[in-house]
Amino acid sequence: MSGREEEETTTAIETHGLTKRYGSHTAVDDLSLSVAEGEIYGFLGPNGAGKSTTIDLLMDYARPTDGTISVLEMRPRADVVDVHQRVGILPDGFTVYENRTGRDHLRLVIDTKRADDDPEGLLERVGLADAIDDDAGSYSRGMCQRLGLAMALVGDPDLLVLDEPFSGLDPHGIRTIREVAHEENDRGATVFFSSHVLGQVELVCDRIGILHEGQLVAEGTLEELRASAPVATDLDLVVDGDAERARRVAAAVDGVVGASVPSAANAATSSESGLVGTADGQTVSVRLESADRQEAVLEAVENSGVSIRRTDVTEPSIESLFVAHTDEPAIESAGER
Numbered sequence: 001m002s003g004r005e006e007e008e009t010t011t012a013i014e015t016h017g018l019t020k021r022y023g024s025h026t027a028v029d030d031l032s033l034s035v036a037e038g039e040i041y042g043f044l045g046p047n048g049a050g051k052s053t054t055i056d057l058l059m060d061y062a063r064p065t066d067g068t069i070s071v072l073e074m075r076p077r078a079d080v081v082d083v084h085q086r087v088g089i090l091p092d093g094f095t096v097y098e099n100r101t102g103r104d105h106l107r108l109v110i111d112t113k114r115a116d117d118d119p120e121g122l123l124e125r126v127g128l129a130d131a132i133d134d135d136a137g138s139y140s141r142g143m144c145q146r147l148g149l150a151m152a153l154v155g156d157p158d159l160l161v162l163d164e165p166f167s168g169l170d171p172h173g174i175r176t177i178r179e180v181a182h183e184e185n186d187r188g189a190t191v192f193f194s195s196h197v198l199g200q201v202e203l204v205c206d207r208i209g210i211l212h213e214g215q216l217v218a219e220g221t222l223e224e225l226r227a228s229a230p231v232a233t234d235l236d237l238v239v240d241g242d243a244e245r246a247r248r249v250a251a252a253v254d255g256v257v258g259a260s261v262p263s264a265a266n267a268a269t270s271s272e273s274g275l276v277g278t279a280d281g282q283t284v285s286v287r288l289e290s291a292d293r294q295e296a297v298l299e300a301v302e303n304s305g306v307s308i309r310r311t312d313v314t315e316p317s318i319e320s321l322f323v324a325h326t327d328e329p330a331i332e333s334a335g336e337r
């Protein structure tokens with residue numbers, strides 16, 4: 001490690017050049033990932049991007065073809081027992097033992113981890129206490145997910161890994177996952193979850209990494225991703241004074257793909273370029289290549305002597321970011337795979 005900052009940050013997950021090939025297919029491709037202790041990190045990507053494979057490598061369920069992995073500053077292969085002791089995992093497609101109760105499932109993990117959790121308390125946290133003595137074979141898919149989450153919480157893990165946790169859940173279940181993620185994070189745990197359900201992400205994550213074909217194609221806070229994504233962003237400026245001058249100045253700024261002063265005639269309708277007009281004639285509508293061009297436009301307009309009374313930005317949605325980075329359609333609702 002070189003810089004002072006690096007020395008001060010403890011990582012919960014760190015990979016360098018991580019690669020996993022299955023025959024000629026590369027599932028994880030030279031992945032370098034760093035998740036700081038105490039973060040809630042969203043690992044996003046379309047189906048087949050390599051999310052579950054990465055998690056399998058972190059947990060030593062699979063062995064890398066190349067690269068290094070550190071989990072809670074341990075090596076998953078050499079320190080597998082300690083890693084499993086300190087990590088709580090809800091695996092993708094978690095399945096239950098049909099003839100065992102919820103309580104039995106929890107007992108199994110509590111015994112394995114030599115923890116002293118109360119099964120009832122854990123199931124209460126995930127809203128499943130009423131079914132604690134029912135065979136898990138009678139549980140719905142959402143109830144199984146809740147049970148899997150409770151099992152992941154055993155022993156107060158330092159790192160909680162949730163692989164597609166929203167899968168099969170109704171809105172209440174989704175809220176439970178979010179609440180538990182925040183509670184665990186407040187307790188000090190790092191939370192790492194994978195998802196292709198984008199709507200949930202901004203409500204939970206501090207930072208997001210987008211995986212596509214085994215590679216990390218974008219990473220940052222949602223704000224950072226929005227600012228840098230190559231997704232057109234519409235900026236409306238309400239100006240005092242010469243709106244046409246403001247339009248000309250804005251249009252000349254690097255990264256501006258269109259600027260107009262919508263007239264009353266086309267108010268509130270989309271022009272050919274997709275710009276939306278307003279009725280007062282003092283609004284200048286500007287389309288930016290990406291959101292990070294805003295400052296340059298505001299500065300140029302103000303420097304031209306036209307004062308800006310108000311701005312209104314239509315930020316790119318998280319779905320459009322996802323599409324921009326992966327060329328894959330985004331799945332917006334939970335409960336689908």
Ligand SMILES: Nc1ncnc2c1ncn2[C@@H]1O[C@H](COP(=O)(O)OP(=O)(O)OP(=O)(O)O)[C@@H](O)[C@H]1O
Nearest residue numbers: 022027045046047048049050051052053054092196
């Ligand atoms: N054991 C395996 N043998 C061969 N190929 C595999 C194996 N496991 C995964 N793959 C392939 O590796 C790629 C990545 O799969 P992975 O399950 O990691 O993706 P994912 O991002 O988790 O997708 P999903 O959201 O569908 O679970 C896929 O093309 C998959 O078919």
